[in-house]
Amino acid sequence: MRTAKDFFAPLAVGAPAPVREIPARPSRAIHFFDPGNPKMAAKVPDMVGTVDVLLGNLEDAVKAENKEISREGLVKIGRDVDFGPTQFWTRINSLDSPWVLDDLTTLVPAIGDKLDVIMVPKVQGAEDIHYVDRLLAQLEAKAGITKPILIHAILETARGVANVEEICGASPRMQGISLGPADLAADRRMKTTRVGGGHPGYLVRQDAPALAEGGYDFTGQRAIFQQDLWHYTMARMVDACAMHGIYAYYGPFGDIKDTVACEDQFRNAFLMGCVGAWSLHPVQIKIANKVFSPSVEDVKHARRVIAAMGDGTGAVMLDGKMEDDASVKQCKVMVDLAEELAANDPELKAKYDAIVVD
Numbered sequence: 136m137r138t139a140k141d142f143f144a145p146l147a148v149g150a151p152a153p154v155r156e157i158p159a160r161p162s163r164a165i166h167f168f169d170p171g172n173p174k175m176a177a178k179v180p181d182m183v184g185t186v187d188v189l190l191g192n193l194e195d196a197v198k199a200e201n202k203e204i205s206r207e208g209l210v211k212i213g214r215d216v217d218f219g220p221t222q223f224w225t226r227i228n229s230l231d232s233p234w235v236l237d238d239l240t241t242l243v244p245a246i247g248d249k250l251d252v253i254m255v256p257k258v259q260g261a262e263d264i265h266y267v268d269r270l271l272a273q274l275e276a277k278a279g280i281t282k283p284i285l286i287h288a289i290l291e292t293a294r295g296v297a298n299v300e301e302i303c304g305a306s307p308r309m310q311g312i313s314l315g316p317a318d319l320a321a322d323r324r325m326k327t328t329r330v331g332g333g334h335p336g337y338l339v340r341q342d343a344p345a346l347a348e349g350g351y352d353f354t355g356q357r358a359i360f361q362q363d364l365w366h367y368t369m370a371r372m373v374d375a376c377a378m379h380g381i382y383a384y385y386g387p388f389g390d391i392k393d394t395v396a397c398e399d400q401f402r403n404a405f406l407m408g409c410v411g412a413w414s415l416h417p418v419q420i421k422i423a424n425k426v427f428s429p430s431v432e433d434v435k436h437a438r439r440v441i442a443a444m445g446d447g448t449g450a451v452m453l454d455g456k457m458e459d460d461a462s463v464k465q466c467k468v469m470v471d472l473a474e475e476l477a478a479n480d481p482e483l484k485a486k487y488d489a490i491v492v493d
């Protein structure tokens with residue numbers, strides 16, 4: 136384990152100094168595209184400014200025979216496109232794959248000055264982050280890169296979940312973590328066959344009504360309540376990320392046509408502390424942008440509480456509810472996020488600016 140004195144030292148002579156704090160940049164939707172798919176690649180320049188993160192995916196969903204074409208496509212996009220306010224990320228192949236070394240040794244020299252974050256799939260423990268950390272430092276030094284490339288890990292193995300705290304704290308490059316429900320389900324031997332979302336079989340059933348003569352009626356209709364399969368993992372991930380000052384994300388929602396359930400899944404993540412989710416299809420960008428932006432009502436309420444609480448200490452009654460130091464802190468989280476997002480999103484800024492606090 137690196138000692139505190141060494142934690143922020145560059146891991147290669149000539150590599151840029153690691154950041155001390157992960158910048159709070161908007162990342163409501165991490166939009167996946169295959170850089171080797173000409174139709175998707177052609178859409179990228181026009182998506183700049185409409186989405187917070189554009190991620191060129193090289194891992195799963197790219198056919199083995201197309202890995203090199205996709206990598207070359209990503210280099211071309213990285214060189215040609217001006218990303219403006221939009222972040223540019225990539226997802227490399229897994230660390231045990233035959234492609235990952237070429238991914239890193241090609242991408243960093245070619246477009247390392249454009250890449251904000253590298254997403255690493257199937258992370259099992261801190262050792263995986265240490266490997267990428269050192270290699271990135273060596274490649275950055277060799278290429279003369281001046282801004283350190285950050286690392287984002289996907290939580291999609293049972294061992295990764297068991298080690299999530301150490302993964303989050305493994306390097307000052309750690310930007311955040313996404314839940315990868317599809318691979319995680321397979322690795323855990325869950326009996327689901329979908330990409331994220333709920334499952335109708337994972338439920339709690341209303342108690343059977345009692346009979347007048349004693350006993351219970353097990354034959355009638357009873358309400359069922361579908362439960363969230365991902366709650367435990369999401370909660371562990373959010374706590375681990377918050378503890379290390381990095382960001383948590385829900386990952387993919389594969390039922391592209393079910394925009395309603397997608398919105399629900401994203402909203403659960405937002406409420407639990409995530410800052411964004413993946414978008415697999417352009418239709419999911421709008422959902423993420425909406426859900427991960429505080430609503431006008433929430434911002435208005437938060438501003439009222441902050442105003443009513445003065446210096447932020449003590450207790451007041453507002454609309455019949457007690458507010459105190461802890462509710463002010465929650466309201467500040469909401470208002471700070473709103474301000475961060477509005478700084479990049481004029482439409483959102485206009486909505487928040489129009490709020491009148493009574």
Ligand SMILES: CCC(=O)SCCNC(=O)CCNC(=O)[C@H](O)C(C)(C)COP(=O)(O)OP(=O)(O)OC[C@H]1O[C@@H](n2cnc3c(N)ncnc32)[C@H](O)[C@@H]1OP(=O)(O)O
Pocket residue numbers: 167168169174175176178192195196317318330387391414415416417
């Ligand atoms: C499961 C765990 C994971 O690892 S999830 C992450 C890996 N998966 C991915 O990255 C999947 C990315 N998305 C896709 O491949 C496609 O969106 C899938 C889901 C296959 C659907 O594609 P398709 O049947 O073409 O959809 P469509 O006809 O509605 O497309 C309309 C136009 O939009 C385009 N489009 C589609 N997806 C994207 C995208 N992600 N980024 C940019 N453009 C996209 C299509 O090419 C199509 O374009 P056009 O109108 O024909 O010119």
Ligand SMILES: O=CC(=O)O
Pocket residue numbers: 256289291314315316317318319386387
């Ligand atoms: O990569 C994402 C997943 O769900 O698997």
Ligand SMILES: [Mg+2]
Pocket residue numbers: 195256289291315317318
């Ligand atoms: Mg996966």
